Amino acid sequence: xxxxxxxxxxxxxxxxxxxxxxxxxxxxxxxxxxxxxxxxxxxxxxxxxxxxxxxxxxxxxxxxxxxxxxxxxxxxxxxxxxxxxxxxxxxxxxxxxxxxxxxxxxxxxxxxxx
Amino acid sequence: xxxxxxxxxxxxxxxxxxxxxxxxxxxxxxxxxxxxxxxxxxxxxxxxxxxxxxxxxxxxxxxxxxxxxxxxxxxxxxxxxxx
Numbered sequence: 001x002x003x004x005x006x007x008x009x010x011x012x013x014x015x016x017x018x019x020x021x022x023x024x025x026x027x028x029x030x031x032x033x034x035x036x037x038x039x040x041x042x043x044x045x046x047x048x049x050x051x052x053x054x055x056x057x058x059x060x061x062x063x064x065x066x067x068x069x070x071x072x073x074x075x076x077x078x079x080x081x082x083x084x085x086x087x088x089x090x091x092x093x094x095x096x097x098x099x100x101x102x103x104x105x106x107x108x109x110x111x112x113x114x
Numbered sequence: 115x116x117x118x119x120x121x122x123x124x125x126x127x128x129x130x131x132x133x134x135x136x137x138x139x140x141x142x143x144x145x146x147x148x149x150x151x152x153x154x155x156x157x158x159x160x161x162x163x164x165x166x167x168x169x170x171x172x173x174x175x176x177x178x179x180x181x182x183x184x185x186x187x188x189x190x191x192x193x194x195x196x197x
Contacts, residue, residue: 002117009121009161013128016154020131023150029142032135036146039153047157051164063172064160067179071153074183078149081187085194086142 008050015043029086033079040075044068118165125158141193145186152182 015038022035048061048068055061087094115123132154135147156179163171 006117009117012157013121013124016125016128016157020128020150020154023135023146024131029140029146032143032146036150036153039150043153043157047160051160054164060163060169060172063169063176067156067160067172067176070176070179070183071156075153078183078186078190081190082142082145082149085190088194089142 005050005053008046008053012043012046012050015039015046019043030083033083036075036079040071040079044071116165118161122158122161122165125154125161128154145189145193148189149182149186152179152186156182 019035019039023032026032026035045068048064051064052061057065084094091097129151132147132151136144136151138144139147156175159171159175159178163169163175
């Protein structure tokens, strides 16, 4: 069973490391925030799986699962609030501006918007 | 040292890019570094709790995770317009 725990822990650390490097290397805040997703969803689940493999659902197992569920649910909420705040700080409003050209599937050139 | 303690030590390595991001850049870059550091430290506390067989560290991880979320959300709300 120890090799299962080792693989789960190594995967969790790898996900965290890639997320941290992405946070460091990406060019702007809109790109960087994507790297919070794996760190707040995949890594806690892998860690909780490793703990449950060893402890089953005793005190530590249940608390770690609770922590993983909390991070999975509220991590994206925090990411959403952060990027909304960044957009408001930058442009004054989070909504799309009239002069902003957004590329959409039915509007490939980004033109022709009202 | 067992696998849990090695993993917790590796989490310290992961904290280095978070700290580098937190000490430089714009306000929101720093906030992102702080948020990721909160997640990493929560998971490191879980690993330390397993490694040292001290369940109180897992309690600490849970409380730290919740408080990190609340603190980050408060920072984000203030950074939106006022800070």
